[in-house]
Amino acid sequence: MHSSIRIWDLTLRDGEQTPGVAFSPQDKLDIAAKLDSVGVHHADISFPSSSAQECEATKKILAAGFAMGVNVTAMMRPEDVVLAAELGADEINMMAPLSDVHIEKKFGQDRKTITRRIVEVFRYAASRNVRVNFIGEDTSRADQGFARDVFQLALDNGADKLVICDTVGVMEPAGMGEMTHALIAGVDPAAVFAIHCHNDYGLATANTLAALEAGVHIATVTVNGIGERAGNASLEQVVLALEKLHKVDTGIDMRGLYDLSRLVEERSGMLIGIHQPVVGDNAFTHESGIHVAAMLKDTSTYESLSPEYVGRRHRFVLGKHSGKNNVRRQLELLGLDFDEQHVAAITNEIKQLFAQGSGRAASVVEQERTEPARFGLSEEKFTEIARRIIGES
Structure with missing residues (x-):
């Protein structure tokens, strides 16, 4: 694995393709500003040819003058190159299919047509002095000899970066490592590769790390892993694994990850999973008495990672599995005078309350995301129980 890995965020383009998500130009600008502030190296912000609103968002972001590289995605068409060049994007991501299932069934074409189009459009982009990257759609299901030849062809015709795509998330880590290693070995050593993984089998983060271990230079990710179907590799998971498990410098401000995550959650409307690593509500939450x-x-x-490292904090909640230590701690925080009989009585009542089901938290749909946590006994209910028992004894 390279000593430093670049992070290429796709939240504003691929992430927005999540069903039901539609960022306004202002949403895109606000999220781009946060991506830039945490140190993301590149951001794919739009598909300009899809709408006038996408062009407006692109102009707003480019006008902001962010430190990160700003690129847009385009189909393999000269008119897309012209539009992106007129908008002033730093780079254009040109997308073409590599698997026969995409070439034949999606486009009704053949391999020769695809390779000819790549040469024509990349040469046209070069004539316009536009920097372009090549995205090999559905690389993982392609004939690997053909995929290797097309990556080299794109490189020979001016591609700046080459993107290996597991478009439908069918790879597993061992296979991903073998595939990416072979592709890298079969192309000019000067080539810069990126990896793009989808999460259909829950392996997007693992596959991304496997590709990076095999020599890929850049991880493409989305905040909270949003994206089509089961989503993409998660920015926060990939970055955290690189920093803490692989000891790789990503240049990302880890303390800003949680605020970034919540901003994307708010603007996308896609709720963060309760057990989602790093940013989920339960990632640093504890109830079990023993724990x-x-x-x-x-x-x-019970934590290998300090929550403050990623802009979080510990949280201890009271519920069916709570013990006296947690109750005692909560009483001390409230400043109440108590003895061990009070602690035992309060602990027993809380356990009984949850054992009957009446202490169960409201569902995600029913309860607004606020502090304290959605799960466990509320501070108000605990205070009421504690004051009643202490006052009665």
């Missing part, structure tokens, strides 16, 4: 007792002594017992 909380250990955590109060040393947080490393």
Whole structure:
């Protein structure tokens, strides 16, 4: 794996292709500003040929003068090159199919037609002094000899970066490592490769890391892993794994990840999964009595990662599995005078409350995302129980 890995975010283009998501130009500008502030190296912000609104959003972002590279995606057509060049994008991502199923069934064409189009459009882009990247759609299901030849062809005709795509998420890490290693070995050593993985089998992050271990230079990701079907490789998961598990410098401000995640959640309307790593509500939340007792002594017992590292904090909630240590801690935080009989009585009542089901939290749909957590006993209910029991004894 390279000592430094670049992060190429696709939230504003591929992420927006999530069914039901539609970013306004202002949404895109606000998210782009946050991506830039955390240190993302490149951002694919739009598909300009799709609408006038996409062009407006592109102009707003380019006018902001962000430090990160700003690129747009286009089909393999001269008119798309012209539009992107007129907008002033730093780079254009030109997309073409590599698998026969896409070439034949999606486009009704053959391999020769595709390769001829790549040469024509890339040479045209070069004549316009436009920097272009080549996205090999559905690389993982392509004939690998053909895929290798097309990547080299794109490189020979001016491609700046080459993107290997697991478009329908069918790879597993071992196979991904073998495929990417072979493709890299079969193309000019000067080539710069990126990896793009979808999450259909829940392996997008693992496959991305496998490709990076095989020598790919750039990870393409989306915030919260949003995207078509099951989504894309998650920015926060990939970056965290690189930084903490692989000891690779990504240049990303880790403390800004949670705020970025929540901004994308708010603007996209796609709720973050409760158990989603790094940014999910339960990522640093503890209820079990045994776990909380250990955590109060040393947080490393049940967390390998400090939540502050990614802009989060520990959270201890009260519920069916809570023990006296957590109850005692909550009473101390409230500043109440108590003894061990009070602690035992309060703990027992909380357990009984949840055992009967009446303490169950509201569903995601029913309850607004606010602090304290959606799950566990609310602070108000705990205070009411504690004051009643302490006052009665």
